[in-house]
Amino acid sequence: MFVLLATTILQLGVVIISGSVALLADTIHNFSDALTAVPLWVAFVLGRRVATKRYTYGFGRAEDLAGLFIIAVVALSAVVAAYQSIERFFHPQPLNNLWWVIAAGFIGFFGNEIVAIYRIRVGQKIGSAALVADGVHARIDGFTSLAVVAGGFGVMLGFPLADQSSACSSRP
Numbered sequence: 001m002f003v004l005l006a007t008t009i010l011q012l013g014v015v016i017i018s019g020s021v022a023l024l025a026d027t028i029h030n031f032s033d034a035l036t037a038v039p040l041w042v043a044f045v046l047g048r049r050v051a052t053k054r055y056t057y058g059f060g061r062a063e064d065l066a067g068l069f070i071i072a073v074v075a076l077s078a079v080v081a082a083y084q085s086i087e088r089f090f091h092p093q094p095l096n097n098l099w100w101v102i103a104a105g106f107i108g109f110f111g112n113e114i115v116a117i118y119r120i121r122v123g124q125k126i127g128s129a130a131l132v133a134d135g136v137h138a139r140i141d142g143f144t145s146l147a148v149v150a151g152g153f154g155v156m157l158g159f160p161l162a163d164q165s166s167a168c169s170s171r172p
């Protein structure tokens, strides 16, 4: 969560100085992915609590609730990112600081890859298929951040819509 939050803050700075909607979509995505660690954390702590008189089977179901919450966050962030990129199609704005956009795409890639390696390693160690799957998710997100890099180069080569196109790829 902290690695993804650090990635988000760095990317947000570049969104502000560049106006890149692809990077904005990627930043929203990474931020919502970072936030999903919170309900998982709560569920994990609750799930380890012993059963009480009222909850005789314990609190293991908290993880299911966390799963539903995560789906809601992912859906919401997809709607926000889609809205932003469609809005920009109708109100195009020139991009600034393209090299920073490209650098921020690489930051997104490396941030997600660090998270992926960590989650897969810990997931295999404790035997959690969910954590391994989330690690694979982060790895794919890293490749989506590379779409921001591709969009940046596309704009440089004279294709201004390359940035919006990359924005659309940000929610696999």
Ligand SMILES: [Zn+2]
Binding pocket: 029, 033, 137, 138, 141
């Ligand atoms: Zn993701």
